[in-house]
Amino acid sequence: MAVALSDAATATDRTTAGAGQVRRRTLAGPLRWLLLAPRRAAILLLLLVAVFLAVDLLPGDAATATGERGEAAEERRRLLGLDQPVWQRLWEWLSGLPRGDLGTSARGEPVTDLLATPFPNTLLLSGLTLGLTVLVALTLGCRAALRRGGPLDRAVSLTSTVAIALPEFVISVGLLLTLSLWTGWLPATTMTGADGSITSWNMLLMPVLALAIPQIGWNARIVRAALTDQAALPHVEAAHLDGLPSARVLLRHALPGALPTIAAGLATSTGMLLGGAVVVESLFNYPGVGTVLSGAIADRDTPVIVGAVACTGAAVTLVLLIADLIRARTLGGRP
Structure with missing residues (x-):
């Protein structure tokens, strides 16, 4: 009886310890x-x-970017605080970040007000592009993984390679020629209303396509490669041996394990989208951060440039943190 009670106590201790380890993991x-x-x-x-x-x-x-010379330039430099050491100006700008103050532009306007309309427009463009990228890349990558080595797989591999190699400005010019100048289906430039928003949804189509095509090619290859790696794992092979349909094995057994890699690829694409938006927005006259940033670089307007980078960088950082969370939840805290 005593031995039985001792064994039971030992088993209880092991169960409690195991539960504690699971909870810690x-x-x-x-x-x-x-x-x-x-x-x-x-x-x-x-x-x-x-x-x-x-x-x-x-x-x-x-x-000097505004054409001022001599004493006029020195006076304007003093008014803008450009006569102060760079480290002092940097500290003054950084000290305003906790309050949401991005500084004042060279024209005397708060940078926060300058970005209040363009930044949401860029987020709209990038969000639509990211959504289209997720939908198409997952579809192509999954179908290519289901038929590895088949005609569809080879076609996806070839077209994705071409899409990755094409810069956004080349795709933008091609879209302008085919969808606007030659056919007249879509407007060549983006028109805005009094509030700074676009006047018609179809003006978003070409900028979204110009940004999405390279990212679809990139992420379709990532999805296909991640699913191929998962297909070689024992539990996925066992599911095939059990006679489960290939589509069910892919969605229920392979895709969950591939999510960390797919999420990391999409997070990387977010940074590429926001970087490519500078070129695409300028080509299509889209009222986003890219248009503001290109003008600020020409004017050497440091607060506007760094403020735009701060906003886009914060958005990319948030997406990277979400990708880290997906990885942590999927892998159970393993590195």
Whole structure:
């Protein structure tokens, strides 16, 4: 009887210890994700410092970019605070970030007000592009993985390679020629209303396609490769041996394990989308951050440039944190 009670107590202790280990593993993923947030924020801060210093190293400044010369340029430089050391100007700009103050432009306007309309427009364009990328890339990647080595797989591989190799401005010019100048199906430029928003939804089609085509090619290859790696795992092969349909095995057994890789690819695409938006928005006269940024670079307007980078960088950082959370929850906290 005593031996039985001792064995039961030992089994209970082992069960409790096992439950504690499972609980710790379950919490490891979210806790590790929370620890990644300060690291991502520190990287963003270093990026902003690098951009601020890089703009300061460019020839000329906001005073001379407007055509001022001599004493007039010196007076304007003093009014803009450009006569102060770069480290002092950098500290003044960084100290305003916790309050949501992105500084004042060379024309005397708050940078926050300058970006209040263009930044949501860029988020709309990037969000629509990312949604289209997810839908098409998942569809093509899954179908190619289901028929590895078949005609569809080869076609997806070829077209995705071509799409990745084409820069956004080349695709934009091709879309302008085919969908606007030759056929007249879509407007060549984006028209805006009094509030700064676009006047018709069809003006979004060509900018979205110009940004989405390279990212669809990139992510379709990632999805296909991730699913192929998962197909070689024992539990996926066992599901095939059990006679389950290939589509069910892919969706229920292979796709969940491939999610971290797919999420990382989409997070990388977000940064590429926001970077490519600078070129695409300028070509299509789209009222986004890219248009503001191109003008600010020409004017050497450091607060506007760094403010735009801060907004887009914060959006990319948020997407990267979401990808980290998906990885942590999928892998159970394993690196």
